[in-house]
Every structure is written in C-alpha cells, then in structure tokens.
Amino acid sequence: MRDTYRGRKVLITGGIGFIGSNLALRLVDLGAEVLLVDSMLPAYGANLNNIAPVRDRVRVNFSDVRDRHSLGYLVQGQDLIFSLAGQVSHSESMRDPMTDLEINCRSQLSLLECCREGNPDARVVFASTRQLYGRPRYLPVDEQHPLEPVDVNGINNLAAEMYYTLYHQVHGMPTVSLRLTNTYGPRMDLKSRNKGFVGIFVALALAGRKISIFGSGEQKRDFNYVDDVVEALLVAGERPEVLGRVFNLGHERPYSLLEFVDILRGLVPFEHEIVPFPADAAAIDIGDYYGDYRSFEEATGWKPRIDLADGLARTIRHYRDGADR
Amino acid sequence: MRDTYRGRKVLITGGIGFIGSNLALRLVDLGAEVLLVDSMLPAYGANLNNIAPVRDRVRVNFSDVRDRHSLGYLVQGQDLIFSLAGQVSHSESMRDPMTDLEINCRSQLSLLECCREGNPDARVVFASTRQLYGRPRYLPVDEQHPLEPVDVNGINNLAAEMYYTLYHQVHGMPTVSLRLTNTYGPRMDLKSRNKGFVGIFVALALAGRKISIFGSGEQKRDFNYVDDVVEALLVAGERPEVLGRVFNLGHERPYSLLEFVDILRGLVPFEHEIVPFPADAAAIDIGDYYGDYRSFEEATGWKPRIDLADGLARTIRHYRDGADR
Numbered sequence: 001m002r003d004t005y006r007g008r009k010v011l012i013t014g015g016i017g018f019i020g021s022n023l024a025l026r027l028v029d030l031g032a033e034v035l036l037v038d039s040m041l042p043a044y045g046a047n048l049n050n051i052a053p054v055r056d057r058v059r060v061n062f063s064d065v066r067d068r069h070s071l072g073y074l075v076q077g078q079d080l081i082f083s084l085a086g087q088v089s090h091s092e093s094m095r096d097p098m099t100d101l102e103i104n105c106r107s108q109l110s111l112l113e114c115c116r117e118g119n120p121d122a123r124v125v126f127a128s129t130r131q132l133y134g135r136p137r138y139l140p141v142d143e144q145h146p147l148e149p150v151d152v153n154g155i156n157n158l159a160a161e162m163y164y165t166l167y168h169q170v171h172g173m174p175t176v177s178l179r180l181t182n183t184y185g186p187r188m189d190l191k192s193r194n195k196g197f198v199g200i201f202v203a204l205a206l207a208g209r210k211i212s213i214f215g216s217g218e219q220k221r222d223f224n225y226v227d228d229v230v231e232a233l234l235v236a237g238e239r240p241e242v243l244g245r246v247f248n249l250g251h252e253r254p255y256s257l258l259e260f261v262d263i264l265r266g267l268v269p270f271e272h273e274i275v276p277f278p279a280d281a282a283a284i285d286i287g288d289y290y291g292d293y294r295s296f297e298e299a300t301g302w303k304p305r306i307d308l309a310d311g312l313a314r315t316i317r318h319y320r321d322g323a324d325r
Numbered sequence: 326m327r328d329t330y331r332g333r334k335v336l337i338t339g340g341i342g343f344i345g346s347n348l349a350l351r352l353v354d355l356g357a358e359v360l361l362v363d364s365m366l367p368a369y370g371a372n373l374n375n376i377a378p379v380r381d382r383v384r385v386n387f388s389d390v391r392d393r394h395s396l397g398y399l400v401q402g403q404d405l406i407f408s409l410a411g412q413v414s415h416s417e418s419m420r421d422p423m424t425d426l427e428i429n430c431r432s433q434l435s436l437l438e439c440c441r442e443g444n445p446d447a448r449v450v451f452a453s454t455r456q457l458y459g460r461p462r463y464l465p466v467d468e469q470h471p472l473e474p475v476d477v478n479g480i481n482n483l484a485a486e487m488y489y490t491l492y493h494q495v496h497g498m499p500t501v502s503l504r505l506t507n508t509y510g511p512r513m514d515l516k517s518r519n520k521g522f523v524g525i526f527v528a529l530a531l532a533g534r535k536i537s538i539f540g541s542g543e544q545k546r547d548f549n550y551v552d553d554v555v556e557a558l559l560v561a562g563e564r565p566e567v568l569g570r571v572f573n574l575g576h577e578r579p580y581s582l583l584e585f586v587d588i589l590r591g592l593v594p595f596e597h598e599i600v601p602f603p604a605d606a607a608a609i610d611i612g613d614y615y616g617d618y619r620s621f622e623e624a625t626g627w628k629p630r631i632d633l634a635d636g637l638a639r640t641i642r643h644y645r646d647g648a649d650r
Contacts, residue, residue: 097434
C-alpha cells in the first residue's frame with residue numbers, strides 16, 4: 001500500500017470532516033500528496049483541528065462541491081479522488097430535501113462530469129451508505145438486497161452511487177463505491193444532534209449526561225471503527241478488481257443499542273433511559289441492520305480489525321486526552 | 326370516470342407535449358378544469374397544434390418545472406396533478422446529464438415540495454418509465470424486477486419515482502407512479518431524432534424514407550397506444566387503492582422491431598435496412614423488454630384496448646389527415 005500511495009496526488013472532498021480527515025492523516029503517513037477540499041459548512045462536521053497533525057503537509061482548498069467551476073479545476077491532475085463530502089443527516093434530508101439533493105446527488109454527478117471532461121483516468125472512490133437498502137428484508141444485508149431507501153438522503157445517495165457505476169460501464173472511468181455503515185472513532189462530529197445515535201451517545205457519555213434510546217434498545221447495528229473504514233477506502237483506491245463495483249462494509253459482530261450503551265458505560269459513567277420513537281424519527285427508522293461484507297473481503301482481503309469495545313475505548317481516550325470536539 | 330373528473334381542477338406539467346396533450350383533450354371532454362404547464366423547450370415535444378381542438382377550453386401557463394416559484398404558485402388549489410414534464414431522450418441524458426438531472430430528478434422533488442408546502446392533499450400521478458429496470462433479467466418484467474438503469478435518464482427517473490413513493494409513506498401525500506413503456510399515437514413528436522425508435526420510424530415511413538434498424542431487428546418491445554396510456558393515467562388519478570404504489574403499463578403482445586416495421590409497411594410504403602448498433606447506442610441499449618402490467622390490472626381493471634396494428638393505423642391516419650407534425 002505504501003508503494004501505491006507514495007507520491008500520488010490524492011484529492012479528498014469533505015477532507016476536513018470525520019472520515020476525510022482520518023483518511024488524510026493516513027495518506028500523509030503513506031507519502032501521498034494530499035489535497036483536501038471542504039466547504040466548512042457549519043453542522044456538516046468539518047473541523048480544522050481534525051487535520052492539525054498534518055496541517056503543514058497537506059493542501060487545503062475551501063470550496064463547496066456544489067461549485068462546478070472550482071471542482072472542475074481541482075480534479076485536474078489528480079491520480080485518485082475520494083468523494084466523501086456529503087450531507088449525512090437522514091432527518092435533515094426530510095426537512096430540507098433540496099439541499100440534500102444538491103450535495104448528495106447533483107454534486108456527485110457534477111464531480112463525474114468534471115472528471116469526464118478534465119481527468120477521465122482518475123480513480124474515484126465514492127463513500128456510499130447502507131441507507132439505500134431501507135428496512136432490511138433479511139440479515140445480514142448483502143449487495144443483492146433490494147434498494148428501498150426510506151428517506152430522501154437514501155434516495156439521493158442511491159442515484160449518486162448509480163452514476164458512479166454507470167460512468168464506469170459507459171465511459172470506462174475507474175470508479176468504485178463502498179456502502180458504509182455506522183462509522184465511529186476519533187474526529188467524529190460530537191456537536192451534531194441529527195447525524196445518528198453514535199456521535200450523540202458518545203458526546204452525552206463524555207459529558208456525563210443521560211442517554212435516551214429510542215424504541216426498545218434491542219435494534220441491532222454493525223459498527224466500523226474509522227481506521228478500518230480508512231483501510232477499506234485505501235484498498236478500494238488501489239485494487240483493479242473492484243472497479244465498477246459496489247461493496248458493503250460491515251463487521252462480523254452486530255450489537256444492539258443496549259449492548260452498545262453497556263460497552264460505552266464500561267468506559268465512562270452515565271445513565272440511560274428507554275423512550276418511544278418521536279414520530280419523525282419513527283417514519284424513517286430502518287429497524288435492525290447489519291451488512292454482509294464478504295464480497296469486499298473476497299475481492300480484496302479487507303476485513304475489520306477493531307471490535308466495538310476496543311474502538312470505543314480508543315475513541316473515548318482520544319476525546320479524554322483533550323482533543324477538541 | 327366522468328363523475329370523478331367533471332369540474333375538477335387538474336394541472337398537467339408537460340401538458341402541450343405528446344401524452345400531456347392527449348390527456349388534456351380527454352380531460353376537457355370529461356368536463357375537468359384543465360391547466361397546462363409547459364416550457365415549450367425546442368426538442369422536448371411540445372407543439373401548440375397538439376391542443377388546437379381545446380385551445381379555448383384550457384388554461385395554458387408557459388413556465389418551466391425547474392422554476393420553483395412559478396410551480397409553487399401553480400400547484401395551489403389543484404385537485405389533481407399529472408407530472409408528465411420530462412427530458413425523455415436516453416442518449417441526450419448521456420450527453421448532457423446535468424440538464425436531465427435538473428428536469429427529471431430535481432424538478433420532481435421540487436414539485437413534491439411545492440405540494441407539501443402549498444397543497445398536500447392534491448393527488449399527484451407521476452409518469453415514470455420502464456427505463457429504470459435497465460436490461461431485463463427476465464421477461465415479462467414485473468415491478469419486483471431489480472432496478473438497474475443503464476443511463477442517466479433511468480437513474481434520475483428512478484430517484485424521482487422514489488421521491489413520489491416516499492412522500493406518500495412519510496408525509497401521507499396521495500401519489501402514484503406509472504412506469505410507461507413505448508407509447509405511440511397522434512401528437513407524438515415526429516421531429517426528434519433521439520427519443521426512441523417509434524417516432525423516428527413513423528416519421529421516416531410517412532416521408533417514404535428508408536428506416537435503419539439497429540442490431541438484429543429481433544429485439545422485442547411492448548407498445549401502448551396513447552389513448553390506453555391516457556386511460557391508465559385517469560384511472561390512476563381516481564382510484565384509492567393505487568396510492569403510494571408503482572405500476573407497470575404494457576401490452577399482452579410484444580413485437581420485434583422487424584414485426585413493428587412489417588405492420589407499419591402494411592400502412593405506408595418504405596424500405597428498411599438492418600445496421601449495426603452505433604457505439605453510443607449500444608452502450609445503453611437494453612435488449613428485449615416487455616412488461617407485466619397485471620398488478621395494475623388487478624388493482625384497477627385497466628388493460629390496453631388497442632393493438633399495435635390498429636394503433637399504428639390510427640396514428641398514420643392522424644398524420645395523413647394533415648395534422649401538423
């Protein structure tokens with residue numbers, strides 16, 4: 001992997017956000033020439049502290065992926081592009097669906113058009129989401145599962161992912177998509193109240209405040225520590241056999257929300273309560289979800305290395321050690 | 326049906342195009358209060374001659390569905406909205422994907438948002454397309470078939486259709502989508518060279534010019550005469566059991582392109598040749614397609630009344646009688 005990335009020109013959209021910044025740190029360590037593009041929109045998770053350790057070893061360009069002109073310029077000459085910029089809140093996509101469309105759907109097509117025009121050989125790795133499956137019809141969910149998103153965010157990501165696959169099929173461009181599940185770890189956005197329960201629970205736990213679990217608490221999820229996701233992205237960025245394809249990430253061991261909370265409480269004290277789903281959250285809840293990542297493992301050998309207890313311990317330690325939230 | 330539509334306020338986007346104008350004529354006959362919205366974009370099929378028979382009995386508003394402000398005003402007070410405006414060329418969606426997205430994806434979400442804000446009780450019937458299935462994995466294609474569009478147009482229509490279904494599920498809005506297949510008949514756009522073979526073949530036949538069939542000519546399609554499609558739209562606009570659902574249209578008898586050409590030649594003389602697919606058309610061709618419309622028939626009793634020979638005869642007669650093309 002070091003040989004793949006040393007001296008390579010790599011662009012990351014959303015590069016100052018949670019996953020983007022972790023990827024940037026790793027790429028700098030691997031010797032890549034890294035360009036981070038980020039709009040720094042409040043509430044979207046970007047935080048310059050995320051890249052403090054490598055601030056003088058990366059280039060940063062503040063711009064929005066909705067701006068076609070700057071994007072068209074920035075993609076030129078890149079060897080690899082990681083498309084991570086996104087509006088990731090499901091509930092926010094229902095409140096403001098047009099903005100979600102602009103960022104998650106239109107800007108992805110725009111990125112592909114910029115590459116088609118100015119850099120058709122750049123490999124593009126798209127961070128897709130398990131949200132496009134909707135409510136699982138069976139578990140674990142594999143890539144053949146029907147695509148039945150239950151919110152605007154899921155629909156827009158589905159369209160985006162399809163553009164990436166299509167541009168490989170029709171235009172021969174080297175694209176690949178990974179469907180991410182719950183990702184957690186250092187540099188996750190702890191300020192947001194609408195980006196899924198993991199960040200909310202960790203933030204409340206660190207503050208010693210009570211955690212409210214919606215529903216029964218028995219709903220299951222799979223969790224990937226961010227280092228495992230970064231590894232998956234890097235693998236997707238180098239292997240020839242993944243091109244034009246779509247893969248789930250995931251973890252062999254799903255946990256219920258109550259189990260998640262129990263593990264978290266082993267690290268930091270807090271109380272919790274079980275409360276009914278608010279109506280708006282119930283309407284777009286997907287019940288149990290965990291994914292089958294064997295297809296990606298078979299193609300590349302990737303599998304998650306870090307289990308939830310270890311990953312949460314590292315996460316808590318990161319924030320306890322005084323990192324800015 | 327007359328009781329359903331008499332005195333009802335009905336908006337049709339794309340109302341001066343092929344299917345929209347045929348629907349308008351029928352709705353006027355049924356006693357509805359009809360408002361036609363059309364952008365009159367060249368190459369999109371609108372033609373004021375289409376509505377000449379009812380010009381003084383409908384209201385016409387020239388505006389583009391991409392214009393959120395006018396759309397938000399126009400939807401107010403409508404009982405029913407038929408969402409037919411679209412960019413329908415598959416090849417054009419590959420040349421100019423951003424425009425296809427603006428019209429077929431973004432404007433559909435915008436229409437739903439306009440209704441959510443200003444008229445959430447209006448029934449909305451969306452004209453979707455069989456294009457979102459992609460290359461059939463089995464025939465006839467039913468609504469459970471995987472959705473694997475092979476062009477940008479198919480992806481954008483898929484996203485749009487999903488918005489319509491979602492807004493029913495989450496916001497309780499009365500929406501329904503029909504997946505149209507090859508529709509033909511009077512008022513179809515005979516000027517276009519990139520909207521599918523039916524219009525091209527009819528135009529060439531009427532001009533006595535040679536028809537070029539791509540591929541073997543054995544590829545099968547199903548064909549709906551426009552009056553049958555208008556009937557389906559009207560049925561979808563009145564039945565309670567269709568809400569929140571998605572249905573195929575189709576015809577019990579598929580024909581190969583060669584059979585289509587033979588029937589057409591029984592009506593008007595021309596020559597034909599078999600030629601290889603051009604590369605850009607081959608990349609997005611779907612092979613054989615014909616749909617299973619039993620789900621819609623079971624829900625509503627609708628089925629096509631007009632077979633291809635009769636429908637083509639009516640079509641040729643319409644244009645022979647001197648209607649403007």
